[in-house]
Amino acid sequence: MKRLAIVGASGHGKVVADCAEMCGWDDVVFFDDAWPARSELGHWTVVGNTDALLNRLDEFQGVVVAIGNNTVRRDKCLLLLHAGASLVTLVHPSAMISRYAHLGDGTVVLSGAIVNTDARLGSGCIVNTGACVEHDCLLGDFVHVSPNAALAGGVTVGDLSWIGIGAVARPLIQIGREVLIGAGAAVVSDVPDNATFVGVPAKPIKN
Numbered sequence: 001m002k003r004l005a006i007v008g009a010s011g012h013g014k015v016v017a018d019c020a021e022m023c024g025w026d027d028v029v030f031f032d033d034a035w036p037a038r039s040e041l042g043h044w045t046v047v048g049n050t051d052a053l054l055n056r057l058d059e060f061q062g063v064v065v066a067i068g069n070n071t072v073r074r075d076k077c078l079l080l081l082h083a084g085a086s087l088v089t090l091v092h093p094s095a096m097i098s099r100y101a102h103l104g105d106g107t108v109v110l111s112g113a114i115v116n117t118d119a120r121l122g123s124g125c126i127v128n129t130g131a132c133v134e135h136d137c138l139l140g141d142f143v144h145v146s147p148n149a150a151l152a153g154g155v156t157v158g159d160l161s162w163i164g165i166g167a168v169a170r171p172l173i174q175i176g177r178e179v180l181i182g183a184g185a186a187v188v189s190d191v192p193d194n195a196t197f198v199g200v201p202a203k204p205i206k207n
């Protein structure tokens with residue numbers, strides 16, 4: 001029996017649980033700080049909060065943090081790592097990962113996504129449904145590439161940045177850390193740290 005603990009009982013958590021089962025994890029349970037008010041999530045059970053998991057880590061072969069918010073995901077991952085958790089990397093069977101790509105610990109690649117040749121992704125990233133991270137992209141830690149977003153060859157994305165659903169970035173663009181790229185944006189120029197860019201072509205809306 002392969003037991004997996006998922007932290008974060010949300011819509012994203014469900015998708016990660018489904019992915020984990022497709023990857024061969026046959027006993028998947030959730031931990032969420034809203035427990036006991038939140039005690040079930042669709043097909044899965046929420047059995048405790050983060051503190052409960054910290055006391056039960058030896059029962060699980062793997063742990064994944066399935067929280068969409070990049071900063072909260074980072075904080076939970078670091079807490080669990082320091083407690084000795086084994087953060088697993090999940091890749092949905094329908095995703096295509098180049099043998100020459102690198103995925104950091106705790107990174108999740110969901111159905112239909114592509115991570116192409118020589119792309120390097122840090123720890124705790126999400127490559128969401130149908131997203132494309134092209135060759136030679138360099139993603140920091142705790143980056144989220146939303147569904148159907150596409151990063152062209154050689155794009156870099158700093159730690160904790162979020163690429164919105166359906167957004168695209170042209171080749172070799174440099175996107176800073178803690179950046180937010182809005183849904184459907186077309187990024188055609190470099191984006192500084194902490195900026196929010198939206199639209200086609202993408203422009204800043206606030207810093």
Ligand SMILES: CC(=O)SCCNC(=O)CCNC(=O)[C@H](O)C(C)(C)COP(=O)(O)OP(=O)(O)OC[C@H]1O[C@@H](n2cnc3c(N)ncnc32)[C@H](O)[C@@H]1OP(=O)(O)O
Nearest residue numbers: 128146147163164165180181182183184185196198199205
């Ligand atoms: C599986 C999953 O669901 S994964 C989750 C995927 N989720 C996403 O991709 C969400 C991405 N988020 C967005 O695009 C958001 O709109 C954000 C973060 C860019 C902005 O959100 P907020 O800060 O709340 O901004 P708000 O909605 O108040 O809009 C501010 C202005 O920017 C405009 N704006 C906001 N988002 C966008 C966008 N994506 N493209 C163009 N303009 C936009 C608004 O029209 C508004 O313009 P106005 O001031 O002229 O009226």
